[in-house]
Amino acid sequence: MQVDVVLIGRNEGQRLVNALAAVQGQARRVVYVDSGSTDNSLAEAEKAGALIVNLDMTIPFTAARARNAGFQALADSDTPPELVQFIDGDCAVVDGYIAKAAAHLAADDGLGVVTGWRSEIYRDKTIYNQLCDFEWRRPAGPIDACGGDMMVRANAFEAVGGFDPTVIAAEDDEFCTRLRKAGWRLERIPQEMTRHDADMTSFGQWWQRAVRSGHGFAQVGHLHPDYFVRERRRVMLWGAILPFVALVGAFITWVIPALILGLYAVSYLRTAKGLGREGLPKSEAQRHAALLTLWKFPNLIGMARFHWRRLRRAQMRIIEYK
Template identity: 45%
Template sequence: MEDLKAVQIDAVVIGRNEGARLIGCLQSLRGQVRQLVYVDSGSSDGSVEAARGLGAVVVALDMAQPFTAARARNAGLALLQAPDFVQFVDGDCEVAPGWIAAALAGFAAHPAAVVICGRRRERFPEASVYNALADAEWDTPVGRARACGGDALMRFAAVQAAGGYREDLIAGEEPELCLRLARAGGEIWRIEAEMTLHDAAMAHFGQWWRRTVRAGHAFAEGAALHGKGPERHWLAEARRGLVWGFILPLGVVVAGLLHPLGWLLALIYPAQALRLSRRLGWRGAVFSVIGKFAEARGALGYWLGRLRGQRRRLIEYK
């Protein structure tokens, strides 16, 4: 195993029009990494100039091609000069002061690890119910994991050997990469350490809805790509969305049209919320049930596009 005290660590940050959030992100990485690469996807707010002013190497992504976060991360990877590790960060995140040291300790404790991630928190969870839901979503179990999010420290050689991110995915690119890394023998670990502060900036229901539609799309596409494998990648998530968000509502409507008492089948939804509330609390349970309709929309959008031979463009929520 390499001497983790002498390793080279670079960082790849991606963003567009993140303003002060990007500046905070880049400043939080200064002194923690050797080289800082910022990949910009068409900002008009001075992000490119600000990043250069903070010493980052800037890549201006060719926006004539369809944008994906995976494509942006690969563009950053292409500029790195064979570091031992690469820290991926979204431009709306700020890295915790002790994160890199904690992640390296995680690699020392788990020699087979190729990805180490920690606790991502929302900066303003009290600002809206939607931010609070995102903060709860980031609170994943500590221990060996199946996937990470957009922020993680990874072994550069392992990512390169896996071919990097799959650039045609509009969402879910990190879990898909983690699946391939695991198939190659690597491990993904979530450690008990503060990693990043994220600013979802979700103030309206429509933002949360679009974000959840994107998740449904990711579940469907991930299941289509790897659902038949031994990992059954996102197969259960995709099926739950379609069952609760499309098949059951269709059944309720058909039953109600056949007989007035058939509408009583709709009570399955409050019953499901009651069941989930024991684990998620009332707020989490209600939004989990509502979210299945958004997930179904995302999944159906993916499959309809696939039947038509069309790929959906990025689903943005802010």
């Protein structure tokens, strides 16, 4: 089966050059969807022989809309796509992965999506990059959803109407949920897929990414109430309910906030221990656990932002962290 690539990006610089170079010889065609770059991205994509789609930036950007535009460019061609590998502009496909993923899809007509392992190029540059790298490394086998680096059967994509362009975060989870509900299966194969450059160097970037994740929990959960259930419950418990009880309880006795602080301490220790069991060194597990314990608070802000926008029927605009 033939594989085409849809690569989306904006001002990715050398990362885009690397991404374009990595797919040379691995795919039939490459479509680059640009969302208003002011650097040399368009020139580099043209040099690499990619079909260029300039996204209409008079409409608020979402990654979902960019991916749909790339797929549509393929669908409108004289040779419609069979399999499409979606890639973000800060990722480079590992040599040989596309052929392996395509063979896996070709062998099973019930599979709608195949993904692999993403890893960070500069994993140990910052703790935030380390967190991303750990997040990407999930077990192989049947899955409910995956990130934006995925190979999709074209007829499955068309059957569910592609990505929802109104979803600003976790649009890949939302898309995968509709695929599963339509009867398609998804799988992660035990293969290195892409090398990613998070380039997350500050606490502020990490915080904004966590806010965006919270927005995704709420928006996708609103569309699919059976999805992100545990995530939303955790955010509400640790980010809202316990702090509220501690605040109110402080007017009664200091014991109540002290007990709740103790619960956070226990949660932190359990998280650090769990990360250690999954293979992280002790010091790294402890640092990660601290951020994961704090993670619920920006998540709560993101969830509240979604519902505030929803109630006001305001435009869902993306939350950028870099």
